[in-house]
Each structure stands twice: as C-alpha cells, then as structure tokens.
Amino acid sequence: MTMTPEQATWFAGVCDRMIANVDQVLLGKSHVIRLAFVALFSGGHLLLEDVPGTGKTSLARAMAQSIDGTASRVQFTPDLLPGDITGVSIYDQKTQEFEFHRGPIFANVVLADEINRASPKTQSALLEVMEEGQITVDGVRHPVDRPFMVIATQNPIEQAGTYRLPEAQLDRFLLKTSIGYPDHQSTMRILENPHSSDAAEVSAVVPASTVADMVSLVSTVHVDPSINDYIARIVEATRAAPEVRLGASVRAALALVRGTRALAASAGRSFVIPDDVKALAEVVLGHRLVLDPEAEFDGVTPSNVISRVLIDTPPPQDQSAR
Template sequence: MSTNAISTAATSTNERDPAMTMTPEQATQFAEVFDRMVRGVEQVLLGKSHVIRLSFTALLSEGHLLLEDVPGTGKTSLARAIAQSVRGTSNRVQFTPDLLPSDITGVSIYDQRSGSFDFHRGPVFANIVLADEINRASPKTQAALLEVMEEGQVTADGVTHPVAAPFMVIATQNPIEQAGTYRLPEAQLDRFIMKSSIGYPDHASTIRILEGSDKRAHDVVVPPVLSAATVVELAALARTVHVDATINDYVARLVDATRNATEVRLGASVRAALALIRTAKTLAAANGRHYVIPDDVKELAEPVLAHRLLLDPEAEFDGVTPSSVIAQILIETPPPGDRQLV
C-alpha cells in the first residue's frame, strides 16, 4: 500500500469529522506502512523487531524516546536508522559536560550591517534529533530541552521559534558509567513518552552480525520510507483509533495502582496515563486494528510507565525495580473482559 493512500485516508478522516474513528481499511493500510518502516530499520539492528516497533510507536504517537543500555548494543545505530527512514531533517548532538544550552537551541548574534540581532538556529531545529549520551550534559543544558520537547518551540530573547513537524528527540544514555554524568531529573524523564533498552542479540542474530563484519554500522543506509509530512498524517490517523470506556477505566486503575503501591514514593502522572492511551492507539493501528484492546495497554505499560516511577529508597535497597512494580500491578489489576469491549 502506497503512502499516498495513507495520506488520502488521513485527509478524508479529518475532513469527515474530527470525532470519526479509524476504519478497518485504514488500519490495514497503516499496518502495512508501519511494517515497511520496521523492515527497513531491521537491516541495521538485527533480531530486535520489538524495540524497533516500540520506537516507531513513539514516533507516530508524537512523543520522544529514551534508550538506556550498556555500550555496544546499537543505541546510536537505531536512532540513526529511524532518522534515515524518514525523508526529513535530522541532527545528532553529542552531549558533553561543557555543552551549553545555546549549543542546542541556538544563539542570537549581532549583525553589524543591519544593526540587529539574528537568531542562528541550533541542531534542535530538525525533525529527528539524536541526543547522544544525554546524561553527560549539565542539568542546565538538559533543561534547555524541556520547553522544546513539551511545546515544540524555542524561546530566545522573548521571541518564540517553532520547530518543524514532526519533531522527535531520541536520547541515549549509559546506565553503568556514573563518573562525569548527571542524572536526568524526574521532570525531564516525564517528557519521554517511552523508555526502552535494546539488549544483546540472540545467538542467531550474533552470527549474522559477525558474517557481515566487513561492513560498519554507519555504512548501511536505510532508504527513506516516508516523508515528514506523511509521518504527521499517520500520527493524526493514529489518534482516531477507537478507545472503549472500559480501556480508559483500565488505564486509570493501572495508574492509580502505581500511586498506591507501597514500594513507590511517586507514582505515574496524568501525563503518563495520556501517554499510555496515545501509544496504545498507535500500537493497535500498527497491528491492523482500528480499536484498542487490553493487550495493547499491557504491552506498553512497562516502557511507558516504569521510568516515571520514583521508588522508596528501602524498596530499591531490597532490589525492587520500577519494571517489577509494573509487572506486579499488571498481575493484580484485572483487565476488562472481551464482552465488555464489544
């Protein structure tokens, strides 16, 4: 199915009525384009289709992605491949302790000829921005991303400069090296719609990687599948996926459970609940459905909610992790039955 068909479908849906939901035919077309995007990135990241699907789910949910994993697992390669799959602009920023906020957002420079200050845009003005090793920058520099990640704009000298659409920040960080790093504050973690890790490849994928050792990761170029405008249209189409009232109730109960868990000092916010619904809609469409089911919510609960939880220090000392808390909550919180969804 061509991307033109998707564009036509998205436009027709918006023209009919903003309250109209996605049709089964549109869901099928959405899934075909989504799978094509995933297959392209799989050329670079072998045997990791699940994390690739999560990454594109974040993109089409109009959110930002945080990749946390040990060195050498392909975090940067994944982010670069996602950027290449979209026919738009992309920039990579290597975060270091001496990086300044203006190095990211831009700076105003005085023009002697015109007698005025001209704003020179920073690398954040792109469709996809790779923030490599984000936890190596100072808190002041990390905070420079807050406004642009949440509002899609940069304010400099009282003037607002909007970024392009779509806009996505893919940030990476190394969890095992603490020297010279600055922990991301909860306010910024909450801006990431999803946090995921890649992990080591399985044996078969490792063999395939070794067989292609004559090629470097950056030598493999992923052909662009979609234009930036089509990504915006797909995201708009994903928002029209039907969500039953029982699904909203299920998400609300899950979020409430994170706030009442004894191991948790700070539970999931309202923004987290909205993020879970948004990503569940996109995942449903990616699976060829025009409606959300409880399994969509279950699959996304850990990557969407876990990084937003702040655990009690005693629970952390006992080996409790945010992921284990979410897993236990999913077990204890009954999903809506099939008959309720009809």
C-alpha cells in the same frame, strides 16, 4: 472521526515496511524498533538506557532515513550549553539586526547522546521543545520540524560525572527501553557484513509529510471507556503500591493512552484492546515511578511493581473493547 479499518490496514502496512527497513541496520531488534516508531507516531520521545556500542545512533539515523527526514546528534558533555542545542542569535553588522542560527534541535529525529552527562541547566533546554514542539530564544518562538522526536541515551554502567535526570524531565519521555546486545545469529550476520549497520544505506520508505499525517491519524484510533477505566486503575494502583514513593502521574496515563493508540494502529486495528495496555505499561510507566529507598535496597525494581499491578488489576471483560 474514528480511524476506519482501511486506514488501519494502510497504517500497519507502512509501519511494517519502516520497521523492516530499520531492521536492516539494527538486526534482530524488531520489537525495540516497533517501540521507537510507536513513540514517533504518538508524538512522543524515547529514552534508551544502554551500554555503548548497541546501535543507538544507528537506530536514530535509520529512522530518519526511513521517513526521508533529517537527523542530528548532540553529544552531551559537562561543558555543553543550552545554546549549543537550541541555537543562538548572532548580531549581523551588515543588517544591524540579530539573526537566529538554528541549533541541532531543528531536525526530525534528534539523538541526545548520554544526556545525563550535561548539567541540569543544559538538560532543561529540551523541556520546552519536547512538550510544545518549539523553542524560545530572546523571547521569539521557533517551531521545530514535523514530525519531531528526541531519542536520548544514558549509560547505566558509568555514573561518574553524570547528573541524574529529574522526574520532570523523565516524565517528558513517552517510553523508556533498551536495545541490548544482538543474539548469536544476528551477531554472525553483522560480522559477515560489517557494513550492514551503515544507516546511510537505508532508503526512504515514506516522506516526512506522510509520517506527520500518520501522527495525526493515530489520534483517531478508538479508545473505549472501559480501556480508559483500565488505565486509570493501573495508574492509581502504582500510587498505592507500598514500595512506591511517587506513582505515575496523569501525564503518564495520557502517555499510555497515546502509546496504545499507536500500537493498535501499527497492528492494523482501529481500536485499542487490553493487550495493548499490557504491552506498553512497563515501558511507559516504569521510568516515572520513584521507589522507596528501602524497597530499592531490597532489590525491588519498577518492573516488579508494574508486573504485580497488572496481575492485581483485572482487564475489561470485553476483549475487543470496542
């Protein structure tokens, strides 16, 4: 079954309304908001690397409000334990049975604030739920709510007392981007109305069940074999780049396909075009590359590598790719 043009038009309309809704809180950042919803509709997760005070918490709460869902925030600290995230089983003396008390991971949108400040053991508590949509406690599986998305943040400035995210965990995030500071006009609007960033004032656009249906609908967006070939060639080129020690994985290629499907649907198209791939290549692949230490010392960044790969890898000739 392939998404129909009518379904694509409806999808884009709902997506635009949700983006405009969140834009009331995160002024002037519609592109970042769209990327966040692309991650949500792809069934993926978002990693934000940004300095404090740029609206990361507001983004998560406003997204949850827009889908009439639940949001939770976990402040990652060195003393945080896995059970503080997933929940724990507590013995009930009245019933003489263990009762599971759900943790903050059981929400539609979970903000993992400063994720790199927790120990690797605590960080690993997110691996199962981000990949499989469930957690296992005492041998019992507990599925999380749908839709489900983790928005994790890390501060690129303060590195003291932090633990670098392992490649296996970085690979779980569909996208990595940053919000950045607002432009002058947006800053003026915030100063004139300080309460504009209150996510509690955001109204629901659609119920969470509709968003779950949209996530399923994204998988019906048509991807031409030529687009798959294009993505495969891009991924293979990252592995062959001389500055790269570890290139993009197969999971990265699958993530790029999922992301382009969601981006195409958000634009009102029932099929993916090469421009969708170009638009998401850096934010999907960049954080999955491990650069050679000498290249990093010379100032090479994943963004530089991806940009050159896109230049050197010709897209399909048929621009409609349908």
